[in-house]
C-alpha cells in the first residue's frame with residue numbers, strides 16, 4: 001500500500017500550526033480533519049493549540065479595542081464560556 005490515504009500522527013503534528021492558521025491546501029485540510037475526527041491524541045493537541053490561539057486573539061482584541069467596547073467584548077466572552 002504505497003498510496004497515502006491517511007495522515008500519520010507525526011504528519012498531523014508537523015502540520016498542526018498551519019492547520020490552526022488555515023494555511024494548508026484544501027486537500028491537506030481535509031486529510032487533517034479526517035485524522036482529527038478519528039484520533040483522540042491529535043484531537044486533544046489540536047484543541048489545546050486552538051485554545052492558545054483564541055487566548056492570544058482575545059488579548060489582541062482587548063488591547064486594540066476602544067474602551068467603550070471592552071465591556072461588550074468581555075460580556076460576549078463570558079456568554080461564550082457559559083454555552
Ligand SMILES: [Zn+2]
Pocket residue numbers: 008009012035039040041042043
Ligand atoms: Zn493522530
